[in-house]
């Protein structure tokens with residue numbers, strides 16, 4: 001990442017280091033971000049085994065690991081080496097011989113993707129909904145462009161709206177720079193992005209995520225998927 005871009009995007013990129021998980025306290029193969037949503041995994045079953053999927057902001061592999069286990073070859077793009085190291089440790093520990101490949105790539109998703117080939121599917125989970133709409137448009141454009149996503153390819157986006165995250169004393173754990181989408185705004189932004197960037201949007205899935213331990217978390221999750229025209 002060059003210095004110019006680091007400065008340009010500071011307003012929202014700064015959120016992440018404040019919530020860096022402590023992987024040493026987490027069992028290998030488990031993710032600090034919880035269990036993957038089965039609805040999201042299910043959407044990828046539309047793709048044949050051995051398909052190539054790009055997981056943008058894929059972290060320690062909450063999705064990449066089960067998708068590799070389903071036979072897909074996963075390229076996991078992330079800005080953070082600690083997450084990618086943990087991804088590789090997890091992959092060695094949990095994947096069977098028949099699983100697809102996992103390829104970690106250290107990249108900032110706000111900069112050009114360094115790939116010279118296309119993918120059959122692209123996933124963004126646990127990351128895009130922190131970004132304000134105008135900047136999200138740029139990140140979405142990178143994931144959806146023809147150079148990255150094949151015609152007929154699948155783009156899946158997990159988008160948390162109406163977010164609340166409080167510690168046990170009721171203090172907000174939401175970073176100052178994080179953008180909070182209401183449900184209505186999130187749905188509207190997603191519909192606009194899929195259409196603008198040449199994807200046929202299929203009916204979105206809605207799921208409320210709520211727990212109180214180890215902290216209070218609530219969000220109304222929108223899971224969208226669309227097909228590149």
Ligand SMILES: C[S@@+](CC[C@H](N)C(=O)[O-])C[C@H]1O[C@@H](n2cnc3c(N)ncnc32)[C@H](O)[C@@H]1O
Nearest residue numbers: 033057058059062078079080108109125126127
């Ligand atoms: C909440 S985690 C979600 C990880 C994974 N997608 C999941 O659903 O479990 C957010 C991830 O986004 C990554 N990330 C944050 N900013 C990024 C950027 N500019 N480019 C690429 N990855 C980024 C973080 O390093 C982290 O791994």
